[in-house]
Amino acid sequence: MAEATVQPGADYCATYDPSSPATRDALRERLLDVAGLSELFKVLSDETRTRILYLLSLQELCVCDIADVLDMSLPAVSHHLRLLKAHRLVKYRREGKQVYYSLDDDHIVGLISLAQAHYAEGR
Amino acid sequence: MAEATVQPGADYCATYDPSSPATRDALRERLLDVAGLSELFKVLSDETRTRILYLLSLQELCVCDIADVLDMSLPAVSHHLRLLKAHRLVKYRREGKQVYYSLDDDHIVGLISLAQAHYAEGR
DNA sequence: AATACAATTAAACGGTTGCTTAATTATAGG
DNA sequence: CCTATAATTAAGCAACCGTTTAATTGTATT
Numbered sequence: 001m002a003e004a005t006v007q008p009g010a011d012y013c014a015t016y017d018p019s020s021p022a023t024r025d026a027l028r029e030r031l032l033d034v035a036g037l038s039e040l041f042k043v044l045s046d047e048t049r050t051r052i053l054y055l056l057s058l059q060e061l062c063v064c065d066i067a068d069v070l071d072m073s074l075p076a077v078s079h080h081l082r083l084l085k086a087h088r089l090v091k092y093r094r095e096g097k098q099v100y101y102s103l104d105d106d107h108i109v110g111l112i113s114l115a116q117a118h119y120a121e122g123r
Numbered sequence: 124m125a126e127a128t129v130q131p132g133a134d135y136c137a138t139y140d141p142s143s144p145a146t147r148d149a150l151r152e153r154l155l156d157v158a159g160l161s162e163l164f165k166v167l168s169d170e171t172r173t174r175i176l177y178l179l180s181l182q183e184l185c186v187c188d189i190a191d192v193l194d195m196s197l198p199a200v201s202h203h204l205r206l207l208k209a210h211r212l213v214k215y216r217r218e219g220k221q222v223y224y225s226l227d228d229d230h231i232v233g234l235i236s237l238a239q240a241h242y243a244e245g246r
Numbered sequence: 247a248a249t250a251c252a253a254t255t256a257a258a259c260g261g262t263t264g265c266t267t268a269a270t271t272a273t274a275g276g
Numbered sequence: 277c278c279t280a281t282a283a284t285t286a287a288g289c290a291a292c293c294g295t296t297t298a299a300t301t302g303t304a305t306t
Contacts, residue, residue, distance in 0.1 A: 027178060027192045034177045037238050038170040045168035046264080047161040054157045055150060063283060069150045076265055078284055097273050097282045107241040114237060115160050118230040169294075186253060199295060201254055220252045220303055 043087050044111065048072070049080050056090060057109050062098035166210050167234065171195070172203050179213060180232050185221035 044050055051070060055061060061069075067077045081101060084090040091104040103109070167173055175189060184192075190200045204224060207213040214227040226232070 024192055030181060031174050031177065034173050034235060037235065038168055038173045040238050040241060041164050041167035044164035045161055050157050050161045051154055054154065058153060069147055099283065107237065111234065111237050112157060112160065114230065114234050115163050118163060222253065
């Protein structure tokens with residue numbers, strides 16, 4: 001393992017020695033803060049799903065219209081909507097033959113905006 | 124395609140008719156706003172990577188320490204760091220035999236916080 | 247030089263994922 | 277009751293992804 005990054009006596013330094021078992025365990029405990037977080041990001045990791053979510057942030061749409069705008073097959077879109085539904089990111093209402101979807105959670109818009117800001121900084 | 128969701132004459136309604144080619148094209152144009160965004164989310168979609176990024180938000184660490192804390196093989200960790208490097212999310216400096224990594228972008232912390240807030244709301 | 251350790255890279259394998267085609271359910275209209 | 281349209285579901289397939297093992301590079305030590 002690595003040696004201490006802090007010189008002996010340099011206790012003003014905020015960093016811990018990762019080679020010490022105590023610090024290692026402390027860091028492991030902190031990891032619980034982000035447990036399961038990647039699951040949400042996994043939903044957003046597909047281009048089609050971010051497009052669907054962004055469309056729904058603009059207006060309510062039925063499945064066939066989403067498919068039309070995205071130029072995709074209906075089953076493919078339905079497949080993604082099912083996943084978004086399972087994660088409580090979208091809600092739906094039936095109106096005759098159509099089923100209209102809309103956002104169920106505004107956090108998503110915030111995540112998308114933040115990601116946009118990331119790219120906006122010349123990356 | 125779907126019929127208009129707005130009754131004729133109800134032009135106070137903010138929603139557009141998605142079945143009209145003009146609206147369809149307008150929506151398609153808006154999609155450019157989120158083009159490529161999922162790529163960033165894809166990086167965060169892996170649990171190991173979110174854990175690495177969160178660890179690095181706490182303190183600078185070398186590869187073998189990350190591997191130790193996460194209880195993973197060195198090549199596996201290195202593999203992920205390579206991807207994070209390619210996306211300019213982490214930076215590194217060599218110090219002797221070790222290579223120390225740290226966050227290169229604070230946006231990531233914001234994204235993680237926002238995702239945490241999402242789950243904090245009883246979902 | 248030679249050895250040891252940290253890190254990276256490459257190849258290969260197993261699991262996951264997203265799309266397609268086909269079949270099924272649901273609702274509206276003739 | 278039958279047909280047509282919207283949507284969902286299921287099965288199958290190709291592509292992608294993360295890990296492992298093994299080999300290679302780089303740096304420090306003796």
